[in-house]
Amino acid sequence: MSEVKDKVPADYSANNIQVLEGLEAVRKRPAMYIGDVGVKGLHHLVWEVVDNSIDEALGGYCDDIKVSVLEDNSIEVIDNGRGIPTDMHEKEKRSALEVVMTVLHAGGKFDKNTYKVSGGLHGVGVSCVNALSEMLHVTVYRDGKMFEQEYERGGPKYPVRVVGDSDRKGTTVRFLPDKQIFPITEYNYETIATRLRELSFLNPGIRITLTDLRDKDEQGEAKHEVFFSQGGLREFVEYIDSTREKLIAQPIYIESDKGEIPIQVAMSYNTSYTENLVSYVNNINTHEGGTHVAGFRRALTRTLKAYADKSGLLEKVKLDISGDDFREGLTSVISVKVAEPQFEGQTKTKLGNSDVMGAVDAAVGEVLQYYLEEHPREAKLIVNKVILAAQARHAARKAREMVQRKNVLSGTGLPGKLADCSSTDPSICELYLVEGDSAGGSAKQGRNRNFQAILPLRGKILNVEKAQEHRIYDNEEIKNMITALGVTFGTPEDEKGLNMNKLRYHKIIIMTDADVDGSHIRTLILTFFFRYMKDLIENGYVYIALPPLYLVKKGREERYCWTEEEREAIVKELAAGGKEDSVGVQRYKGLGEMNPEQLWSTTMDPSKRSLKQVSIESAAEADHLFSMLMGDEVAPRREFIEKNAKYARVDI
Incomplete structure (x- = not known):
């Protein structure tokens, strides 16, 4: 454990907290402050609170941070830092703790004597979290006392109060994201774990513990990990x-x-x-x-x-x-x-x-x-x-130029297997990369020809993780993808860089079977995009189609299901107290099993379909994952599959 400075400096008090403006705009325009109100913005709330604890660690005042996801999807962050100041703020005439929690741009980060270096440099962090939470409760241990205050959607429910004596130091923040703001309020364990692991490497000597009370084993023990790095x-x-x-x-x-x-x-x-x-x-x-x-x-x-x-x-x-x-x-x-x-x-x-x-x-x-x-x-x-x-690199340049030269010489340059759409506006056009000719045929018949293009892919594309770059451009399926997309390689800054000036589609949708082979093909395509067309992912152009797993029937009523839980619930509903074996269940193992109308209504109709957008939250974690899944080492891949087996469905 690293040495922690025990005494609280005299100059870290209410007067270090500078007030710039109020909180009014945060609830009206949350995306301006946390990026978006989707899953990314939801997790951003955690980063803002954890960053405050990390800033204490950067100053040498904290070496233990505990993050917990509670049963109701609220988050609790506990640190052993100095504790947010609680004395009266001279200008605001109220506790500095309340100022920090309720006023935008109020914090010690603007005072160079308080924090020499800080990650949270805009001072909007914890007050934004407060504004966007149904409930936030803060407890401060400092000056031999235990202080607390509770807030509802940013507003304090009572003044800061002393609730007891304590020889501890630090701050505990617990908050519940507001369902009025966030359509999804369920936290992803792996997303939080990835960021905390990263912070432990960047700040050696700090112990960061993550506990998920929503996930308990048979003995009632909650899932947890400790992230601690001595080597940084x-x-x-x-x-x-x-x-x-x-x-x-x-x-x-x-x-x-x-x-x-x-x-x-x-x-x-x-x-x-x-x-x-x-x-x-x-x-x-x-x-x-x-x-x-x-x-x-x-x-x-x-x-x-x-x-x-x-x-x-x-x-x-x-x-x-x-x-x-x-x-x-x-x-x-x-x-x-x-x-x-x-x-x-x-x-x-x-x-x-x-x-x-x-x-x-x-x-x-x-x-x-x-x-x-x-x-x-x-x-x-x-x-x-x-x-x-x-x-x-010289061989790869020749191979890239050859692919691009052939496109020019062949007129349109588009692969023969591509069923293109009639629109030429990339912002509304979609390209479906479909596994197999059978599913490709159904997709071609079922699509909306105005804005949906179909490119069937035969078999598994090359595993680019194990191939030198010039070999990649010999692969027929990869060449077809490059030419269909309209992208070229080579920018003024980088000869390998992706040139998207003539990109023909702003939605690239990977549509594969819901089985092991389909998952493998999807991972191969994603590996190619991550290694050679990362800009497509970073611009939000890459998606994964989510075809249904089951068709549940009783009489004339038909319902599609995307999960096991959904199937079980619908079977019970249609049985209506009767025998469940009277309800027919069809498991879709391949896209080719669906006729064009079914494929359109479940997977391709923009008004009904579900798409999963591919994003890269952590480049380091993504690189580690792709090299592990597609590389030569078998042991880490086996360990990953065993660890994640409960999330996978394997059909034999």
Whole structure:
């Protein structure tokens, strides 16, 4: 356990809490504050509360955080930090605790003396959670006392009150998301676990416990996990790469606190063909990168190239070597702490501070140069990997150009198997990627020809996790997908980058059978999109169709069911107290078993269908999952299947 500073500084009091504006707009326009009111926004409430505890940990005042999902889907977060100040706020004439919980942009994060570095820099966090909760109850342990206040949809039910003496320190927040705001209020355990695991790697020495009281075993024990990392980013890289074959035995670790920007980088090489870089600023995942990523890449390319030239390893190489080649098979995690970060980009997750680039460049360059000189064997392995990457990149470029040239030469460039739609407006057009010619035939007949296109896929596409890039463009099904979508490869910033200027559909729907083969084909397609067309996922264009599993019949009444629970309930309902064996149940094992009308009404009609949108909450977790499911290592895949077997349906 890390050492925790025991005394509360005299300057952390009500006067540190600065008030900027009220809460009125949050309930009217919640998406402006938490992104959306869907599942992502629902989980964002948890991050806001946990981030307050993490900020205490960053200051050295907290080393234990407990997160619980309670039976009613409320969330409880307990920390052993200093406790939110409860004394009177001079300007507001009420307890600072009430100000923090009920006033937007009120918090200690604006006071540099209170928090040197903070993830929650906008001060909207916990007050937004309060505004969007049916109920929120906060308990503060501080100054030898136990304080509490309860709120309903942001409004306090009574003034902050003392409810007893206590020698504890810290804050407990319990909240229940408001059903008037959120259509779905059920929390996903794995989503929360992924974020807490990430935070434990980013903040070594902090113990974070997750408990799910909704999920108990036969002995009544609730599901729980403890996330604790002593090795920090080194362990994070090893976790991401745990299902891959290592090229070097130990991660390279870089740490610098020169100047005012603490920098941590861990990096390792594996035998795969993809780069996986994850970056953070003050524990915030910077999906779009920024100046810290640019500084890292610049230092990596310069230092590795200088070493390779100096050692003569590139003398016989006739090809030009680019920055991409130095990053093939590289897994890296970058974490910087910036006192006043400037975020930009589409989702405000791109760091813009120009001084960070130079700081990261200098720190990485210095340590990496020393590492290469001290580890000549590993350095040679890395440079040889770079040379192979350059050769493969040239072959891949020729293969991509060949696919794109054939499209131009063939006129429309569209594959013959594609049944296109008549509309040319991408914003309303949908492309169904359908498993098998039989289901493809039903889908072609049942669809709305105006805006729905069908591309049948024969068999299983290539597993791109195990193939070099140039091999991918030889696969007929992958070529058909690329040409049907209208995308090309190569942007001014990145020769591998996806160019979506001529993307023909803004809904790409994967429709496979509800069996083991169908799940495998869906995972193969998703792996290809994740590795080579991630922009499609990040723009929200990729969906999974949800065909029904059962048709339940009694007489002329027919009902479709998507889950076992639904089937059981409808069978009972149609039996109406009689014998359940009088009710007919048809299990759909394949899409081809449905006629065109059934496929349309259950799976393709926008007014009735259910689609699951594919998103990437955590790039690090997604990379780990895809490499584990589709890679060479059998043991982790078997463990995953056994752990998740109760969620899967297998038909033999």
